[in-house]
Amino acid sequence: MIVFNNVTKYFPTRGGEKWIIRNLDLTIPRGRSIGLLGRNGAGKSTLLKMISGSLDPDEGRIDRYGRISFPLGFAGSFHPGLSGAQNVRFVARVYGVDTEQLVEYVQDFAELGPFLHEPMQNYSSGMRARLAFGVSMGIAFDYYLVDELTAVGDDNFKRKCRAVFDQRLQHSDVVMASHSTSTLRSYCQTGAVLENGQLTYYEDIEEAIEVHLRNMRGPGK
Structure with a gap:
């Protein structure tokens, strides 16, 4: 279980504060994988880093119950001078x-x-x-964090990656940020949409996808 307690995160910019999350209270339960949707620049990657613990919120706290991965495939925390x-x-x-x-x-x-x-x-x-x-x-891990699921290497290596990942998810959940609705449908049962600093949770991934697509089309479309 991952619990957000009045979590706020923002970054200062020349045009003012860029809000990622405002006063978020949310519990992500075990046993259901969640797809994270939002337009480019909404803050999905930042949110995953906060869940992993590599980035702190400006206000509030995130309680983590269980072992949570760093974002899948993320090599940014590795030291280049070490083997x-x-x-x-x-x-x-x-x-x-x-x-x-x-x-x-x-x-x-x-x-x-x-x-x-x-x-x-x-x-x-x-x-x-x-x-x-x-x-x-x-x-x-109890939760795998995925920021755009990508595979590297030749076809055989890609198949191996997919097989091992699917095996892991038989006993674990995933929090996955992706622009691919087909990928989210394959892995996630629930969804959350990040829009203008507000994260809204939906029990059905299809509802989350519908809301996200409506946001992308704009008001009244």
Whole structure:
């Protein structure tokens, strides 16, 4: 369960304050995956970072009950001067899992070969994404956070990613931000629409999609 208690987040801009969330009180229950919708720049990625704990709200608090992933495939928190394996060990210690077991899992999953022991500053963007996805799948989270589900690598690797992710979601939930309504329909039962600093929750993903599309069309359309 993820509980928002009067959460507010904004960023100062030249044109004034850019509100991401205003006074949000919301409980995301276990057992149902949620699709997050909103126009470009609404703040979906910021909201996922807040849920993960990598970004604090300006007001209020977020209570997390269960193990919550970093945004799936996100490599931004990895240290470029450390090797892939060293970064994996660091993440393992943060989440309290066996370091060598996670390294072995990522070594097998990410298919980086000897590059696993090279500094990440030498990685291509695809290699960083494969390492980050492998780390995400190597830890059993209660919630997986997904910011636009993308697959990297050849077709065989993409199929492997999809199969492992689907397997994980048999026992876990997902909070997924995406512009693809078909992807959200595949993974999510409930939805939430972020619009002008307000997040509105819907028990049915179809209702959330309908509201979002209506917002995109504009008033009266």
